[in-house]
Amino acid sequence: MKIQELADKMGLTIHTIRFYEKEGLLDDRHVRRESNNYRNYSEEAIERLKLIKKFQSIGCSLAELKEVLQDHDSNAHTNLQIIDWIRGKKKEIESKKEEYDQMLDTLNKMLKYRTLLMNDPQKAQEMLMTWHASSSD
Amino acid sequence: MKIQELADKMGLTIHTIRFYEKEGLLDDRHVRRESNNYRNYSEEAIERLKLIKKFQSIGCSLAELKEVLQDHDSNAHTNLQIIDWIRGKKKEIESKKEEYDQMLDTLNKMLKYRTLLMNDPQKAQEMLMTWHASSSD
DNA sequence: GCTTGCCCTAGAGTTCACTTTATAGTTTAT
DNA sequence: ATAAACTATAAAGTGAACTCTAGGGCAAGC
Structure with a gap:
């Protein structure tokens, strides 16, 4: 080919x-x-x-990939090292997923606020207050 | 400060x-x-x-962020535009999460294979066969 | 009053993952 | 036989998000 x-x-x-x-x-x-x-x-x-x-x-990254793929090919690293890498990567992905969940929360709040803003500006204002009282921007 | x-x-x-x-x-x-x-x-x-x-x-990206944060501040974009952006972003995140799930699958397979390789190289070899028969590298 | 350390700006340099360009050899269609 | 379409290499360019450097100003301690 x-x-x-x-x-x-x-x-x-x-x-x-x-x-x-x-x-x-x-x-x-x-x-x-x-x-x-x-x-x-x-x-x-x-x-x-x-x-x-x-x-x-x-x-x-491509650099990281190169490492893993070379492991895959030659036996540059030991099995244990590779297992470690896989475990580490799994943890990374799992925590990334959690971040995404948090972000979905934030986006849902934003969406709720913006929707309210169209239908009932008064209530949107109230929502903004309680939001600011708790934490983020 | x-x-x-x-x-x-x-x-x-x-x-x-x-x-x-x-x-x-x-x-x-x-x-x-x-x-x-x-x-x-x-x-x-x-x-x-x-x-x-x-x-x-x-x-x-920072560029994207700038857009949203400016929306947040001034009313450069309409509420509807922002709602659209939020909806789009939510979809993006959801599909990203699915990708991550797939990747966790792959990593789990890899982990299983590598673990087997240490304990029962014979069976690991068999696993590799069925794997190759189905799809990925 | 001098050194040390934090502050300023403007701009150059870095890394990543490509992407494009320049130049040239090869294959295929007419 | 010539043009087109494909292949090759080497190297420069791009955009994002920093990161660092040069050259200088202010501030606090001895």
Whole structure:
């Protein structure tokens, strides 16, 4: 598979794919060269890019990803180290989810206030008072 | 309150605070100048910075934040526009939470595999097979 | 009155994750 | 055979959100 085909399949640009390779996120399990020096991608490249996207979408940096993916490949780190990383990442995600829940709370309050403001400005004003009395801006 | 004190209270650097001001996230409700031109921050500055952190932690850009905070202050946008923004943001957060759930799934699989690898390499190998048969890397 | 430490501005530098550009070789269609 | 469409490399540019530096002013202690 040539680079443009892969790019289309993955919804990336060819530049991005070459960039990932340069950053060490793809190795010869994913890309090889044809006699004309064109890159030729294996099916594994697709899976790798999917994995990159997945991790990236939850806030892994490419540097962090490189670490994990290299662990995945070679045995640079011990199993225990990887298990630790996974546990840490799980905690991170869980606390991020909690933050999101808090934020949803805040947004719901804002929504309630703004809706009230349209229907009953008087009551909205009252709401603002009690809000300010408790905590945030 | 002088800048260093605020920075310490908020866990930011003085550079970051001045940067936020330059970006228009703080106004004269939050900062004024003393006769010597030193910045003097009100208590409201603390609430404002908390709010900035809160929104930022769930992926709002400073530009976006500026919009909302200005709405919050002046009535640059209509109530309906703000309500729309809030609704959109809520959706964003909800789908982000789903992504996080998926990621937790993946991490749990990885953890299971790595744990098995330590206790029963044979079974770990089998697990890898069924995994590869289904989908991801 | 001098040192130390905090304050100011303006602007340059940094990191991340791309994105674009310049230049050139290869393949394919007409 | 030539144009178009694709590939390659190397390197510069971008935007976001800081972060740091240079060069200077004020303030408090000895």
